[in-house]
Amino acid sequence: MPLIDIKQLSKSYNRKPVLDNVNLSVSSGSVLGLLGPNGAGKTTLLSILTGVIGKDSGDVTIGGLDLDREPGRIQSMCSYVPQTLAFYPRLSARENLEYFGSLWGLRGKKLKERMAFSIDVGSMEAFVDKRVDTFSGGMKRRLNLAIGLLNEPAILYLDEPTVGVDTQSRNYILETIGQLNRERKTTIVYTSHYMDEIEQVSDEIAVIDEGRIILHDAKEAILMHADAVLIRVGEMGEVAVAALERHEGVRVEKGNVHIKRDERFEENMTAAFAVFHENAIGVNDIVFGRRTLEEFFLKLTNVRLRDEE
Amino acid sequence: MGGMIKLLYTLKKEFLLITRDIHAVTVLFVMPAVFIMIMSLAMRDLFELHSSVTIDVLAVNRDAGKNAEAFVKAIEALPTFKFHRLEKDTTTERIRDRMLAGDYKFALIVREGLSAFVEGGGGGRGEKPLELLVNPSVTVQTQMVLRGALEAKLAGMRRDAFVDRLGGVLEAAGVDKTALKGDDGSPVEVRYAYREGRAFKVPSAVQQSVPAWLVFSMFFIVIPISNTFISERGQGTLMRLESMNVSRISLIVGKMVPYLFINAIQVLIMIAIGIHVVPLFGGTALTLGSSPGGLVLIAAAVSFSAIALALLIASLARTTEQATTIGAVLNIIFGALGGIMVPTFVMPRFMQELANLSPMAWGLEGFLDIFLRNGGAADVLPESLALLLLGGVMVALTVIILRRQTEV
Numbered sequence: 001m002p003l004i005d006i007k008q009l010s011k012s013y014n015r016k017p018v019l020d021n022v023n024l025s026v027s028s029g030s031v032l033g034l035l036g037p038n039g040a041g042k043t044t045l046l047s048i049l050t051g052v053i054g055k056d057s058g059d060v061t062i063g064g065l066d067l068d069r070e071p072g073r074i075q076s077m078c079s080y081v082p083q084t085l086a087f088y089p090r091l092s093a094r095e096n097l098e099y100f101g102s103l104w105g106l107r108g109k110k111l112k113e114r115m116a117f118s119i120d121v122g123s124m125e126a127f128v129d130k131r132v133d134t135f136s137g138g139m140k141r142r143l144n145l146a147i148g149l150l151n152e153p154a155i156l157y158l159d160e161p162t163v164g165v166d167t168q169s170r171n172y173i174l175e176t177i178g179q180l181n182r183e184r185k186t187t188i189v190y191t192s193h194y195m196d197e198i199e200q201v202s203d204e205i206a207v208i209d210e211g212r213i214i215l216h217d218a219k220e221a222i223l224m225h226a227d228a229v230l231i232r233v234g235e236m237g238e239v240a241v242a243a244l245e246r247h248e249g250v251r252v253e254k255g256n257v258h259i260k261r262d263e264r265f266e267e268n269m270t271a272a273f274a275v276f277h278e279n280a281i282g283v284n285d286i287v288f289g290r291r292t293l294e295e296f297f298l299k300l301t302n303v304r305l306r307d308e309e
Numbered sequence: 310m311g312g313m314i315k316l317l318y319t320l321k322k323e324f325l326l327i328t329r330d331i332h333a334v335t336v337l338f339v340m341p342a343v344f345i346m347i348m349s350l351a352m353r354d355l356f357e358l359h360s361s362v363t364i365d366v367l368a369v370n371r372d373a374g375k376n377a378e379a380f381v382k383a384i385e386a387l388p389t390f391k392f393h394r395l396e397k398d399t400t401t402e403r404i405r406d407r408m409l410a411g412d413y414k415f416a417l418i419v420r421e422g423l424s425a426f427v428e429g430g431g432g433g434r435g436e437k438p439l440e441l442l443v444n445p446s447v448t449v450q451t452q453m454v455l456r457g458a459l460e461a462k463l464a465g466m467r468r469d470a471f472v473d474r475l476g477g478v479l480e481a482a483g484v485d486k487t488a489l490k491g492d493d494g495s496p497v498e499v500r501y502a503y504r505e506g507r508a509f510k511v512p513s514a515v516q517q518s519v520p521a522w523l524v525f526s527m528f529f530i531v532i533p534i535s536n537t538f539i540s541e542r543g544q545g546t547l548m549r550l551e552s553m554n555v556s557r558i559s560l561i562v563g564k565m566v567p568y569l570f571i572n573a574i575q576v577l578i579m580i581a582i583g584i585h586v587v588p589l590f591g592g593t594a595l596t597l598g599s600s601p602g603g604l605v606l607i608a609a610a611v612s613f614s615a616i617a618l619a620l621l622i623a624s625l626a627r628t629t630e631q632a633t634t635i636g637a638v639l640n641i642i643f644g645a646l647g648g649i650m651v652p653t654f655v656m657p658r659f660m661q662e663l664a665n666l667s668p669m670a671w672g673l674e675g676f677l678d679i680f681l682r683n684g685g686a687a688d689v690l691p692e693s694l695a696l697l698l699l700g701g702v703m704v705a706l707t708v709i710i711l712r713r714q715t716e717v
Binding site: 085107147 | 325326330543549550553555
């Protein structure tokens, strides 16, 4: 039985459907990457799952509990880390953790233990007593996440947790999320605009667009269904690019050469390597039967747009 | 138990947020303290019997008679006014120039013929032996005070002269002349009216200004409330709290209770300033009245209403700038209308009726009942109920607005 089970969930604002008959299930201990363009319905879906807003119709079961009947119990086993920096900038990190911990009903030794865990996970020992409005973007993001861990959630909803942070903090947050999932078996629902992040942390990927889940599958299954071979190469001049793109089925994008798997595949592969040789271009990697999530997402949403026109 | 601990942590959080917000501290504590000090000291002599205010008056005596000289000497003994004598041949133009250049409020010209006027002679009923030049900045009330004093002195002198003229007749009739002349003291006894006739202190400026500026500053709770509330909403903290099984009602109560405490601290500090600090600067100490219960009731009602208004404004406004501007403007209008800046009893009738629209007027009347009229809890009950009812309506509106905002 899935930990999160959503059936025919619908929600409208002012008669405009925002979620339309959504069906989605998330298995226990997995990381679901939820992808979708702005306004697709991601935040509304998370708001319903966290009990912040009500649904119009459908059934949601979390940990075997019905969201309509036992929202309080469901909320106590979940934690929501919003996209915004949802804490008090004029308080110190410790004061913020203490306040939010107290709202979870923690006190005394238990509160101290949970605060210590969150401070450790957020690697905030050095600045935990400083006012948050003096923090860098990365430190604030780590605190935002740390607050979400105070109640030892079985399910962690992360809404764009790395927006506006430097590479170091971003990597730290992604590693932490992976660690929480591996070591504590925390089930994570993760939304992000960064495809590489979703690709890095997720086991399952769901794509939501215009309030509908248009795809939900295991990450590997999505990425393996490729229709091209990807060759990652070094520096390429304009002459080489032009020479490659003369061949039908060959495309150059962001330093990667995509060769379509069609009847010209072998001919195009030979031609491509000839161009690399002639122009002294080094080949860094060849990815067979795999595509990047970004390519896939863009292709998927473009097709939908085209279909609807 | 769990709820109480959550409330204590919420209180701690709100106190930390306020004490670290310099604008909030200034508006809630510094501004009213300064206003109370300034207004208590500036208006001290308007309310107290031992007046130390003196108004400078230029005086020219153009009458050489002894009655005129006696009149000038008599008015020089008046309290409040200080007369500066000029030469008898000083022209009216010169007097006017000196008055305006030296910032004198009045110039009194004793015309030739005053002595004859006192003796009952002179040029008939239309004769005016005194001329009063008035600086345009002087209020009609102050003008009336000087006019009244001059008229009383002159009338007294005319009465005494008349009695003297009848001297022989009165003696023959066995009437005591001195009894007819009377004395210079006022025949009017002034007594203040207090609730149920209880003895109380003479009203002073501090008794008037502490309640007025206390009510005003309590309504300025809109600044810190809207700052934290709108930040919480904008930064997603409200959504986070709602996802933590904290209900909307709990959120509002959790916001109201700490600010009730903060308003209570305001009340205590402003009263302490009235009692202990104002006297250090020469003002009269505040007296609390005899009803702590009444004071708590009206303070709690004003606080509830002020916090409810702040929450309503914060829930309607999109930004903190919007909320603080709307809140501040509304407070100033309520204050001006409600008798904070200008007492309602000096307003024209239609303005006094308009003043009833301001919740600050209700709160102020309640505090004045306690501080000035020595009233009790029963006396402040109507104002308190009105404030609590208004607060309840505003809280209900806030809940409805927040629910709609979450759903949209």
